[in-house]
Amino acid sequence: MLKVDFTFDDKTYRHAMNGHESVLHCHHYMSLTTKLAEDFADVGGVRILREVAEDSIRPLLDSYHQTHRVPTGDERLEVGREYYSVMGLGEMEISGDETGGQVKLHHSHVDEGWIKKWGKHDRFVNHFSCGFAAAVFAAAFDRPARSYLAKEKASIVIGDEMTVIAVTQA
Amino acid sequence: MTVMRDQVVKALAKLEVKGNEDGLIPAFGVLVNQLPSSFWNMFAERMMEAVPRERKGEMESALVNCAYECGYHTGWGIINSEEFKAVVMPMVTEGAKDVLRGAYAVFTAWGWAKSGIVQIREAERMVVRAVDYYEMDSGGSGNRAYMIRGVSSAFFELAYADAYPDGMDTYTCTQTLGVECGDKFGEFVVEPKS
Numbered sequence: 001m002l003k004v005d006f007t008f009d010d011k012t013y014r015h016a017m018n019g020h021e022s023v024l025h026c027h028h029y030m031s032l033t034t035k036l037a038e039d040f041a042d043v044g045g046v047r048i049l050r051e052v053a054e055d056s057i058r059p060l061l062d063s064y065h066q067t068h069r070v071p072t073g074d075e076r077l078e079v080g081r082e083y084y085s086v087m088g089l090g091e092m093e094i095s096g097d098e099t100g101g102q103v104k105l106h107h108s109h110v111d112e113g114w115i116k117k118w119g120k121h122d123r124f125v126n127h128f129s130c131g132f133a134a135a136v137f138a139a140a141f142d143r144p145a146r147s148y149l150a151k152e153k154a155s156i157v158i159g160d161e162m163t164v165i166a167v168t169q170a
Numbered sequence: 171m172t173v174m175r176d177q178v179v180k181a182l183a184k185l186e187v188k189g190n191e192d193g194l195i196p197a198f199g200v201l202v203n204q205l206p207s208s209f210w211n212m213f214a215e216r217m218m219e220a221v222p223r224e225r226k227g228e229m230e231s232a233l234v235n236c237a238y239e240c241g242y243h244t245g246w247g248i249i250n251s252e253e254f255k256a257v258v259m260p261m262v263t264e265g266a267k268d269v270l271r272g273a274y275a276v277f278t279a280w281g282w283a284k285s286g287i288v289q290i291r292e293a294e295r296m297v298v299r300a301v302d303y304y305e306m307d308s309g310g311s312g313n314r315a316y317m318i319r320g321v322s323s324a325f326f327e328l329a330y331a332d333a334y335p336d337g338m339d340t341y342t343c344t345q346t347l348g349v350e351c352g353d354k355f356g357e358f359v360v361e362p363k364s
Contacts, residue, residue, distance in 0.1 A: 014281050023210065036233070
C-alpha cells in the first residue's frame, strides 16, 4: 500500500506530496492544456505534453522507490498505479516487464474530464497518461527518460469501455 | 465580519484531497487532480521555448486562456459548492466583494498562490498581490504567472460581469510585478477589456 504524506506549508501555503511540491487543479485546466498542446502540434505540443508528464512524474517515483526500498519491477509498477489514483488521475491496471507492457485505465481524469467538458471525441487525447506510463516503466526498470514509448490503443474518450495504453521499448 | 483568508485556507487545506475508489477526486463541481507543480511550470516553459519569437505572444495568450476558462467554470463551481457554503458563506457580509475574497481564499488553499486582494473598485478594477506562487519557480525570464492572470480575470467576471455563463470576455488581467523578476511580490491588475 502506497504511503503518502500530504503536507501544507503554513508559511508559503504550498502543498506537497511525499515532499514534492504539488498543486490542485481541475479537469477544465487539464482539458484546456491538452487542447493547447494539440492546437500547437506544429511546434511539437503533444510531444512536449507527454515528455513533461514523464519528466515531472519520474522524480516522485524515483524518490519513493529509494526511500521505501522498493526492490522489484512489479512492485514499482504497483507504486505507479497507486500514485495515479492518489493524484486523482483515475483507476489504473498495469502489467509488464523491462521490455514493455500494458496499461488499462478503467477510469481516467483526462478522458472523463474531456467528456465532461466537451463530450466524446473522435481521437485519443490522453497524452498526459502516456507520459505517466512511460515514467512508471522507466522508473520501475531503472531506465533513462524516453526509454519507453506509450501509445493509446483504445480510449474512454472515443467511446471504448476503457483506455488502453501499450508500452514498448523506444 | 468579512472573509478571513487565513481561517478559510486552514479549514479547506485540512480537507483530504485524495482519489476515491475510481481514482478520481470529485469536488467543487469539478474533477480535481493533484500533480507536481513542476508539471504545469515545465509545460508552460517548454511550450514557450518551442515557439518562434513572433509567436510568443500567441502562446502566452493561449496559456492565460487555459486558466481563464478553467477559472470561470471552476470558480463558479467553487462559489456554489457545499464546501464554500459551509466554510466561507458564514463570513460573507459585504456581498460580491466578500464572495470574491472567499474565492481567493480557496485559490490560496489549492496551492496556486499565497494571495490576497489589496484593492477592489466594484466592477471596475481589482489589484491582487501574491507573495508566493508556484509559477514564480518556472525558470523563464520575465513575468510568468499565466495561471494567476487567467483565473483573476475569471473570478472578477463571476463577481461583476453578466451572470454566469454569460459574463466571459469582460475583463482582462495584467501582471505588473513578479517575484520571478526580482520584485517582492507578484501584482495582478484586473480591468475592463478595452
